Structures are given as C-alpha cells and as structure tokens.
Amino acid sequence: MDILSSLKMAWQSLLANKMRSFLTMLGVIIGVGAVIVMVSLSQGTASGITDRLSSMGANLLTISSARFSGTMRGAGGSTLTMGDVEAIKDLPLVKYVAAEASTNNCTITLGSNTWSTTVDGTVPELQTIKNWPAVQGSFFTQEDVNNLKPVAVLGQTVVTNLFNGSNPLGQTIGINGLNFTVVGVLEEKGDSAGSDQDDIIYVPITTAQQKLLGSQTVRSINVQATSQKALSTLQDFITTLLRQRHRLADTADDDFQIRDMEEILSSIEDTTKMMSFLLGGIAAVSLLVGGIGIMNIMLVSVTERTREIGIRMAIGATTRAILTQFLIEALLLCFIGGAIGVILGCGTAQLLSIWTDLKMKVAPWLIAVSMGFALMIGLFFGYYPARKAASSDPIEALRFE
DSSP, X not given: OOHHHHHHHHHHHHHHTHHHHHHHHHHHHHHHHHHHHHHHHHHHHHHHXXXXXXXXXXXXXXXXXXXXXXXXXXXXXXXXXXXXHHHHHTSTTEEEEEEEEEEEEEEEEETTEEEEEEEEEEOTHHHHHHTOOEEEEOOOOHHHXXXXXXXXXXXXXXXXXXXXXXXXXXXXXXXXXXXXXXXXXXXXXXXXXXXXXXXXXXEEHHHIIIIIIOOOEESEXXXXXXXXXXXXXXXXXXXXXXXXXXXXXXXXXXXXXXXXXXXXXXXXXXXXXXXXXXXXHHHHHHHHHXXXXXXXXXXXXXXXXXXXXXHHHHTTOOHHHXXXXXXXXXXXXXXXXXXXXXXXXXXXXXXXXXXXXXXXXXXXXXXXXXXXXXXXXHHHHXXXXXXXXXXXXXXXXXXXX
C-alpha cells in the first residue's frame, strides 16, 4: 500500500469518529497555540523594553552620584559638578555631553489647572543624545542656558493634563511659583522601565540650579561615545578623570556610578531569552499531555479494529503496511491539531498586540518549531500503538469479536 492510500484511509478513519478525533487533537491544539503565544509574548516584551531603552540614547554612558544610586545612598548631595561636565567634554572618544539637575514632584500651574511632574534642568545636547524631536516649537538654546532664561520644553503628558487641547507655545506656566515661558513640545516617547518619559519638563540647567534647586551640583551626566566600541575605553577614561577630580584615595570606593546602556540591553536580552525557553517549555508540557492522549486513543482504535487488521493481513498486507497506516493516522492527528493551534496562537498574538503596547510578531521559525515538535509527539506516541497493531497475529485477530 502506498503512502497516498494510507493517508486516505487515515483521513476516513478520523472522519468516522469526528468528536473523538477532535478531543484527541485538543491537547496538541492547546499545546502548539500556548507555545506560540508564550514565546511571542516573551519576545514582544523583550522587544518593547529594548526599544524603550534604546530611545534613551545610543552609545550612552550615564554617570550618577553614588550617594543617589550606590552604597553611599542618602549620605548627602550629589558629588558631580559642572566642572566635571566640562572636564569630560575634553576627553577623547566623547561625542556629546549633557548634564541633568532634576527635581521631582514640582507643582505646575496654568490658570486654575495644576499638575505635578519632574522638572529637569539640562542643556540642548540632551535632545540630540536622546534623539527626541520637538513637534511644536523647539528645544531651548545654549544662549538660554548662558542667560538663565526662564523657558520650558514640555513632554506630551504634561501638555495633555495641563492645557486641555489649547496651544501651549508662548504660554506662561508656573513651576513652584516661578513663571516660565513654553518654547517647545516634544514628540511622544511612551513608557520606559515603568516610567512615563513624557511626564517631564525640561528647563535650562543654570535656571534650574539658581531658581529651583539652589545648588550648583548635577544629578547625572549623559555621555555619548563616538561609537559602541569606544564605550569601554571611554568608561575607563571617565573613571580615572573623576577619581582624580574628586581626590579619591587609591583604596577609596568611587563616589559615582557609571552605567553602560549597551550592557543593560545585553543583560535584558539574555534574560528574555531564558524566559522564552522557560515559557515555551511550560507550554510544551501541554503537547506531551496531548501526546499521551493520542497514544491512548490509538490503542483504543487498534483494539476496535483488530478484526480489520486480521483481514488485511490475511489478504496480504505486510507488517510494514499496518505500521505505516497507524503511524500516519497519529501524524495526521498531530498535523491537523498543530495547524489549528498555529492559527489560534497567531490570532491570539495579534489580538494581544492590538490590546496592548507589545509588538508580538510570530516568527516563522517559531511556527516551524511548534509544528515539528507536534509531529515528533505524534511519531513518538503513535509508534507503540502502531507497532502493536503491526505485530498482531492474523489468526487471533480474525477470531477477535
């Protein structure tokens, strides 16, 4: 008997018991669908986190005071100054430098409207580092920084909650009781690591230090390297420079912390790969359960068709032909179940993409792996029932009632 005839007989056998065939395939359908959704969810989450971190700047080193972020937390004010910023600008491999001096929970007023947000004092280079264009007006200039101008650039969240649809350009807002003129509105960026990047106001750093903070220190320094390869060397240069400027003894710990965004991204990618394998493995358990169900039903089918097997053997069917027929039935069950699972999994992933901000794209390799695994389950769990059918004694089979 050729393969085509075996396929035809297998299909007829499945159609003869439609409900039982569907229930048998259910484990495979759920398993394949779950694998696709779980792995796509993991990869979509990773892609979203990576995109948002990348939006913070490419080839970027972020320097912060250890008193805010490390072992010296709570020990006092920032250890970083504008002198450090100017010194870093003179280092090789530096493309842009932007200091930040921020204050949280500032009260913003516009007439009777109020909003609480972060006000970040910085310099124009920050816009270039973060690749954050303005959709209205423009970012403030270096002249504004030099002259301590009371100007502000707003994130979209601030605009939405404060202006009620009116044009913010040229309007005067109050920041902790001080008047600032709005000169620009930034493009929407979205969340990053659970924080709304658009809920912020940027003002010239000199204005923030003099009028809002009363301090000449800076909270953090963003340094963009000339290339990704230069990050490690530049980090060493900055460490040596700051230790010298802060007069730290050889045995003393750094009073600053340098974060490499590329290392953070790499760490996140490694973690999400592990999560993909873990979630995929958990979902694959459903496939194993489905395989056990297939073996049970195939054993029942062999028992029910014992007389048919005996008749076929009596008229010349070989052991190989019987084995092939039942294996094809098991594979056909898994193939159809896998195909339905792929459709359901892809559909669920698309719906989750619409309902959430996650970019859940089902990779072709994931579909291929899921289908391949489903067929392997069919082959593995279908072999024993098929072998049992093929090894039947024709005479005993013909006597079976």
